[in-house]
Amino acid sequence: MVHADLPGVKPADIEITTDKGVLSLRGTRQFEQRKAEGRYSRVERVTGKFVRSFTLPENVQADAIKASFKDGVIELTIPKI
16 A cells, blocks of 8 residues: 655646556646735645656556545555465
């Protein structure tokens, strides 16, 4: 299992791929625009594209990986052969 915290990322902005034994998790966190009327406002979230890659063991069924997304956390279930 792989768990990744992705606050502020929409499921449609996440891409999961496997290629030659490497699992890649890519996505885009959109800029959160806030309007401060007469007050100071500060946003401390990083925006932009991200990618994270993991080398998979040889005993993994790459075509059977399942993903679920709930409350800003993606969970990847990676079954063994």
